[in-house]
Amino acid sequence: xxxxxxxxxxxxxxxxxxxxxxxxxxxxxxxxxxxxxxxxxxxxxxxxxxxxxxxxxxxxxxxxxxxxxxxxxxxxxxxxxxxxxxxxxxxxxxxxxxxxxxxxxxxxxxxxxxxxxxxxxxxxxxxxxxxxxxxxxxxxxxxxxxxxxxxxxxxxxxxxxxxxxxxxxxxxxxxxxxxxxxxxxxxxxxxxxxxxxxxxxxxxxx
Numbered sequence: 001x002x003x004x005x006x007x008x009x010x011x012x013x014x015x016x017x018x019x020x021x022x023x024x025x026x027x028x029x030x031x032x033x034x035x036x037x038x039x040x041x042x043x044x045x046x047x048x049x050x051x052x053x054x055x056x057x058x059x060x061x062x063x064x065x066x067x068x069x070x071x072x073x074x075x076x077x078x079x080x081x082x083x084x085x086x087x088x089x090x091x092x093x094x095x096x097x098x099x100x101x102x103x104x105x106x107x108x109x110x111x112x113x114x115x116x117x118x119x120x121x122x123x124x125x126x127x128x129x130x131x132x133x134x135x136x137x138x139x140x141x142x143x144x145x146x147x148x149x150x151x152x153x154x155x156x157x158x159x160x161x162x163x164x165x166x167x168x169x170x171x172x173x174x175x176x177x178x179x180x181x182x183x184x185x186x187x188x189x190x191x192x193x194x195x196x197x198x199x200x201x202x203x204x205x206x
Contacts, residue, residue: 003048049117054081076117
């Protein structure tokens with residue numbers, strides 16, 4: 001799915017002006033006058049950046065953000081508001097917003113924030129795909145290879161792993177080589193980095 005800017009603002013003049021600005025910068029924009037239209041359009045596979053007015057019909061921008069997160073839509077969000085205040089800005093950032101801009105804002109500022117949002121979304125998705133691939137490779141390990149790998153994660157020497165599992169050091173070496181090959185790791189350090197980046201092992205050593 002191609003990346004896109006999803007703009008929600010109930011003021012048609014603001015909506016048209018912001019859409020024109022973003023499209024003039026070469027960005028694809030989808031506009032919505034109310035939150036439900038956005039909720040009907042996006043899904044967890046949607047890519048890009050959200051630009052949300054804080055004050056909207058049906059629900060405010062923060063409630064919309066909660067509804068999106070509940071549906072596993074996790075694109076970066078830039079909030080805009082004509083009636084912003086410090087508490088509202090703090091709430092927006094605490095809710096996970098990338099930034100909060102008060103109207104009127106300078107065109108270049110909004111463009112910078114949106115570009116940052118797109119870059120962040122690409123980064124997240126690239127790393128999510130990488131982690132998912134490592135998870136898939138972990139599933140290909142045999143139970144014994146998983147035991148060897150977990151010993152490697154703990155920094156144990158081959159002879160210590162062999163003693164713990166009551167097998168020969170040579171057997172450990174063979175399984176260790178299989179682990180690196182199956183995970184497509186260049187060496188033990190690369191393997192540790194890859195495995196600890198996954199949700200399965202992220203907190204394993206804590």
